[in-house]
Amino acid sequence: MDENLKTAKNCRHYAMCKIDFLGSGVCSSGLKKHFVSFYPQGRMILYEALAENKIPVTEKCVEIADSCDLCGKCDYQCYFVNELRPTKVMAALKNHIENFVQNGGEIKPAKEDAILTEIRKIVGDEWATNDEGITVTYSHDLSAISEPKMPDYVVMPNTKEEIASLVKLFKKNNIPYTMRGNGQNLMGFAVHEGAIMDLNRMKTIEFDEKNWMVKVGPGVAAFDLQKQARKRGYRINAGEPAALVCANIMCSGIMSTFSTTYGINADNFINAEFVDSTGSFFNLNETFSPNLYSYKNLEHKNSPGICVSADIRLHPVTEDERGILVPFETLNNALDFIKDCSVRHIGLALGVVGVEYISTFLSPTKKMASDIKNIFAEKLNIPWLAVVIGDKYAIRTISEMGFPFFDERLFKALYLGLPSLKNAQWLELVKELSDDEPYSYLKIKSFAELFETALSPSAKSYAQEVDKDLSPFFEKLFSRPEMTDILWLNTFRIMSARVGRKKPFLPALLYLPVDKELINEFCNKFRLIGEKYHIDNDFGFITPIDNGKRCIFEYDFFYDYNDPDEIQRVRQVGMDANMLIDEYSVKTGVVKGHPYVLYQGFCRKENLLYS
């Protein structure tokens, strides 16, 4: 397979090229045209479809290819997350179309039909199409469990009234419709036949600071909202930065390490407005509105409607907040720690990650992630880390509790010193410095200087690890303070999408008590399921919620999307993992499976966790 096609087929579709998370700008044609087709994410699918003759060259294909000015911004973003270079694919797409036209190829004109005419009357000509050049870019994601489906229409409404009129039109004509945020749900939920309503034009953000809330349209991405909130001195509880906020609540309920304090599901919003399946409006504060606060376990519910706005809670931020990393030799010790902190209300955000996440998140490349994974686990003896965000009182308390930790200075040294860590001979000495107490070297006053001398951390050496032509950009990027600030990185979560860099992943997600025995049992059983089907697997993360009474636990299975055999095997893994979670759900009465949260993301946390 040629390299460009290989890159295109490996686009992860997490939509990180649709947000300006590096401050280097976003694809200008995407910002102007809004359809995903005009972003690198869409052009990757389009190139694949044309290269494999899945669609003819249409008018929109030409427009999409022409609109790319090969600025290269997507290379920065996509390399940061996935180590992919979309610009070459964009160039190949342009070449493909140019050659086709030069060789006298016939461009398929768009064909109006009666339904499209009606849709266009509602949203305007520009914002609805049945051109395959566009529809194909909405036809699949990298989900292991869904099949590609070609929609008949893609529509981009701009108001809730337009959405209501579209719903009525589709209902009258028996046309199935599916909402699309940024399409990164990992399960193929935003892929369907019929009409796709892409909500990305509806980006209104209205702050109501007196009432500690912000009203967002269904096209607002978490990163953009967090940025606006931060400018005003607040924080929102945000999941993936490219996920649209309304879609995230709708789909799974928002969860993050800050869920320890800010909660999950209904904790995250004050009210929300919907268009129901008849095209009527309702909001959650009406006496007779559907009860979206309820939760049904072991049942898949249908979508209650289209969320057209949500009033998201704003949280106060203090100036003394910072982040630390607390190392642990065993998962059990890390669990004891986060549970204790959560029960005692110490810290704002808490989470436990294993070496897979630690090495993947910190490394600029796959190779380095695999090189340092063993160093963390074996040489530094840090197989587990607890991430804590807290104010100065929380951090002081953790110090008084006697836990050694990497503070911001040590974290920066560790992060930008990773290239030296790979080859460091002195790591054995670190263990010796610890006496009988693990990691006690972190408490030695002069350790920070020693550590910095040994690792010579610098943005320059860190940037040497990436493709040569990208080094200058990465050097500048990593010279920016926020890029090595645990607090900023957790607030904006720009590194979490790296979890799928090596391979796309299928998460097993569950809510359960912070019970060491139960969690270890799940880890072992998930591992055995992965091994049974020869699928790479690893511990993801654990975050305590609701004062340590429960936690969110993710275990990940990794697969090659382009290997049909592996897809079949990971589907088996998904089924076995879900059966296991269901079995424990019934057996224990305290385990809840995340798959059932789809379309129940508005439910009360209490109904989800305890009923």
Ligand SMILES: Cc1cc2nc3c(=O)[nH]c(=O)nc-3n(C[C@H](O)[C@H](O)[C@H](O)COP(=O)(O)OP(=O)(O)OC[C@H]3O[C@@H](n4cnc5c(N)ncnc54)[C@H](O)[C@@H]3O)c2cc1C
């Ligand atoms: C790397 C990675 C990490 C992730 N980590 C987290 C995490 O930590 N926390 C977390 O909460 N999630 C996480 N997720 C899950 C993901 O962020 C959510 O599924 C989110 O909903 C995706 O947002 P989206 O805009 O891409 O939605 P889409 O994928 O476009 O849509 C999701 C679903 O919602 C429906 N939908 C979209 N908008 C609306 C609307 N306005 N009204 C009605 N229905 C709608 C769609 O039809 C679809 O069924 C992660 C995903 C990835 C890829």
Ligand code: SF4
């Ligand atoms: S893999 Fe790259 S091109 Fe594809 S969605 Fe992610 S950032 Fe965009």
